[in-house]
Amino acid sequence: MARSEESVVDGSRATGNTSPPALPNAAPKDLPSVDRLLRDPVVAQLVAEHGHSCVAQQVRTLVDELRARAVRGELPLTEVANDALTAAVQQRVAGRLAPRMRNVLNLTGTVIHTNLGRTLLADEALAHLLRMMSGPNNLEYDLATGGRGDRDSIVEELLCTLTGAEAATVVNNNAAAVLLTIAALARDKEVIVSRGELVEIGGAFRMPDVMASAGAHMVEVGTTNRTHPHDYERAITERTALLMKVHTSNYAVQGFTSAVSEAELSAIAHARGLPVATDLGSGALVDLAAWGLPREPMPQEMLAAGCDVVSFSGDKLLGGPQAGLIVGSKAAVGKIRKFPMKRALRMSKLPLAALEATLMLYLRPERVAQDLPTLRLLTRTESDIRQVAEALLPAMSAAVSPRFAVSVEAMQGQIGSGSLPVERLPSAGLAIAPVNKKGTGRALDELATALRRLPLPVIGRVSEDRLLLDLRCLEQPSVLRDQLPQLQQALA
Numbered sequence: 001m002a003r004s005e006e007s008v009v010d011g012s013r014a015t016g017n018t019s020p021p022a023l024p025n026a027a028p029k030d031l032p033s034v035d036r037l038l039r040d041p042v043v044a045q046l047v048a049e050h051g052h053s054c055v056a057q058q059v060r061t062l063v064d065e066l067r068a069r070a071v072r073g074e075l076p077l078t079e080v081a082n083d084a085l086t087a088a089v090q091q092r093v094a095g096r097l098a099p100r101m102r103n104v105l106n107l108t109g110t111v112i113h114t115n116l117g118r119t120l121l122a123d124e125a126l127a128h129l130l131r132m133m134s135g136p137n138n139l140e141y142d143l144a145t146g147g148r149g150d151r152d153s154i155v156e157e158l159l160c161t162l163t164g165a166e167a168a169t170v171v172n173n174n175a176a177a178v179l180l181t182i183a184a185l186a187r188d189k190e191v192i193v194s195r196g197e198l199v200e201i202g203g204a205f206r207m208p209d210v211m212a213s214a215g216a217h218m219v220e221v222g223t224t225n226r227t228h229p230h231d232y233e234r235a236i237t238e239r240t241a242l243l244m245k246v247h248t249s250n251y252a253v254q255g256f257t258s259a260v261s262e263a264e265l266s267a268i269a270h271a272r273g274l275p276v277a278t279d280l281g282s283g284a285l286v287d288l289a290a291w292g293l294p295r296e297p298m299p300q301e302m303l304a305a306g307c308d309v310v311s312f313s314g315d316k317l318l319g320g321p322q323a324g325l326i327v328g329s330k331a332a333v334g335k336i337r338k339f340p341m342k343r344a345l346r347m348s349k350l351p352l353a354a355l356e357a358t359l360m361l362y363l364r365p366e367r368v369a370q371d372l373p374t375l376r377l378l379t380r381t382e383s384d385i386r387q388v389a390e391a392l393l394p395a396m397s398a399a400v401s402p403r404f405a406v407s408v409e410a411m412q413g414q415i416g417s418g419s420l421p422v423e424r425l426p427s428a429g430l431a432i433a434p435v436n437k438k439g440t441g442r443a444l445d446e447l448a449t450a451l452r453r454l455p456l457p458v459i460g461r462v463s464e465d466r467l468l469l470d471l472r473c474l475e476q477p478s479v480l481r482d483q484l485p486q487l488q489q490a491l492a
Contacts, residue, residue, distance in 0.1 A: 026075040028067050032085065034059050042086040046093055058092040104457040105480060109413030109427060109470030111377050116459065118315040118322070118417055120373035121354055125320065128357035132349065139349045152337065154352055158359040162285055163300045163310070165327035169337045170314075170355065171345040175205055177311035177324030178279050182214035182242070184339035185275060185309070185332065189241035194227040194259065195220045197246035207246060216241070226258040232268050243269045245278040245307075247297060266306025275308035275332050282417070283312025283325065285362055291369060291379040293415075294423040299327055308332040314351075316417045319374035320358030321351040377473050378415065378425070386410075386428035388471050392481060396430055399484040400491060404432050404447065411470045429470040440465050450490040454483045 037043055037059050038052075047055045062085075069075040078084060106116045121129070142149040152169050159168035171177050182191060191211060198220065200206040211218040217239070221231035232243060243265055260268075262278055269276045284296040296317060299310045309332045314323030324345075326336060336342065347355070361371045369375045389408045397406045413425040434443040444467050451458040451467075456479060460469040474480060 024077055025073050026066075026070050026077045026080045028070045030077065030080050031063060031066055031070065032080075034063055037063065037085060037089070040082065040086055043089050046090065050093060050097065054096070055089070055093055058096060059089055062088055062092060102457065104459050106473045107429065107458060107460045107469040107471060107480075109411055109425075109429070109461065109468070109472060110416035111413065111425070111473060112316055112374060112416035114417050119319045120377075121321065122319070122358060122361060122372050124361060124371065125354045125357035129350065129354045132353040137349065137353075139352070151346065151349075151352060155356050155359060158356065158363075159325060159327050162359065162362050163327045164303055165299075165310075165333075166330045167333035167337075168325065168327045169333055169342070170326065170347050170352070171324040171342070172347055172351070173322050174279070174281060174283075174311055174313040174324040175210070176345040177326050178207075179210055179214050180324075180339060180341055180345055181277050181309050181311055181326060181336055182211060182216050182244075183341055184336040185277065186241035187215040188217075190217045190219050190237065190239045191242045191244050192219045192221055192232055192235050192240060193244045193246065194222045194231075196222060196224050196227055196257075196259065197244075197248060199246055199248055227260055228258060229260050229264050229268060232260065232265065236268075236272055236274070240272075240274060243274055243276045245276070247278065247280045247282075262302050262305035262307050266308075270306065275329075276306065277309040277311070277328075277332075278302050278307045280310060280312040282316045283314075284317040286365065286368060286375075288317070288378070291375070293378060293425075299325075303327065309336070313417075314355055314358070317374070317415075318358065319372040321354040323347060323351055323355050377475075380472055382410070382426045382428055385471050388474060388477050389428050389430055392430065392471075392477055395481050395484050396432070399488040400432060400447070403435060403443065403491060405435055407431050407433075409468070411468060413470050413472050425472065427470050427472045429468055429472075431466045431468055433466045437465075447491070450487055453490065454486055456483060458483070 034056065038047065038056060043055065043059065066075055066079065079088075104116060106113055108116070112118050138149065139154075140149045140151050141147075155170060156168045159165060159170075171180055193207065193211075198207045208218055219235050219240070221227060221235045236243075245260075245262055245265060262276070266276045280297060280299060280302065282296055284298050285300075287295065287298065289295045299312055302310045307328065309326060309328040311324060311326050312318070314320040314325055318325075326333060358372070361368055364371070369379050386408065393406060393408055400406060407430070409429065409431040411427045411429050413427040415423065415425065432447065434440050436443070444462050444465070447467055448460065448462065451460065458469070458480065460467050462468070471477075
């Protein structure tokens with residue numbers, strides 16, 4: 001009898017089954033009420049910090065979800081323990097209040113990355129922005145006369161000084177600047193543009209669609225690869241209101257090509273009493289060739305060539321906030337400023353403050369490559385970037401081994417956001433490759449995901465079965481190095 005009882009008691013050992021007995025699932029009656037959970041000291045502290053409405057909403061949602069799982073018999077009893085419940089409430093409140101826009105490390109090799117916010121604001125712009133947003137300011141108030149002011153006056157004098165324009169105005173982005181210019185100068189009339197300049201940029205923004213939206217009739221001249229002065233001359237009629245040039249900044253047509261310069265086009269237009277507008281897109285205010293970079297046309301050159309209106313972006317090569325800058329003659333800019341659509345497209349005080357501070361930096365041309373983050377990143381030398389890569393190599397290798405191998409490699413980056421699309425920036429960085437070539441794609445996806453899930457997400461690019469981390473935009477290596485233990489844990 002004793003032997004029989006022993007065999008029953010130690011049955012699991014006799015059969016080799018060493019798994020612990022399964023814990024019972026929670027029933028709906030095991031869940032606390034919303035009010036009871038809100039009275040818990042830990043949750044009550046959350047209420048004191050964030051308010052009743054926010055915390056109560058997260059508690060209700062949690063209890064509802066747990067009850068549904070309990071009804072299905074899928075809720076472990078451990079999840080209804082008090083510590084587990086309060087921890088879940090804390091996590092939910094923190095997640096609900098966490099901002100969706102976050103800082104990331106741009107290690108893609110593209111300096112002005114549209115998906116990653118384009119340019120970085122200079123310290124001076126950030127400081128001025130904070131000062132102006134923390135209290136009332138003279139956005140539309142004339143301190144000299146005590147009367148109503150014009151927000152354009154905040155940056156107009158600066159833009160005229162820097163470009164040589166007679167007048168200037170600003171709107172919320174360059175697409176708006178082009179739309180407004182066409183609507184104000186050629187609504188219900190014809191605009192002549194070369195067929196080779198009918199660009200489409202990101203988000204399916206097409207020049208023909210912009211023309212139509214502005215109420216103008218587009219007249220195409222020339223061919224995709226060649227347009228001549230006589231093409232414009234023959235197309236001008238009594239309905240023509242504007243001749244337009246569009247800088248093809250996001251692609252290049254090479255080979256058997258011909259285009260009409262701004263100076264030639266201005267001579268043709270002005271002989272007929274017509275204005276010329278040019279959309280530069282990127283809008284560099286300094287000659288990038290001074291730092292060994294490819295040259296980009298500048299607004300001041302277009303104005304000197306005779307253009308009546310030049311539009312360009314604020315958050316590309318200029319290095320400021322998102323904005324559409326319009327410079328040109330008093331007559332043309334005056335019409336644009338008075339057009340009713342201008343008010344709907346105007347800049348708010350926040351980007352306007354950042355734009356003013358950014359433009360001020362250009363008054364110190366000898367310092368601009370150091371003061372503007374965009375120019376500073378673009379002008380970093382390959383040897384400096386390689387030194388950063390060499391310093392990070394041991395820590396990165398330790399974090400991803402033994403599954404991945406890391407090497408320092410020469411890389412080719414780009415300016416980005418449509419600026420000089422065929423040019424490349426010699427750079428350096430870390431190339432991470434799976435040791436086991438079987439399942440390379442899955443391994444790289446896992447690595448890229450782990451990097452994106454770090455507290456400061458790291459964004460690289462996958463190329464030729466390797467994940468590349470171009471370090472041109474990494475000025476403080478410690479922000480990457482300090483996260484590598486977490487990466488190692490995620491890949492373990």
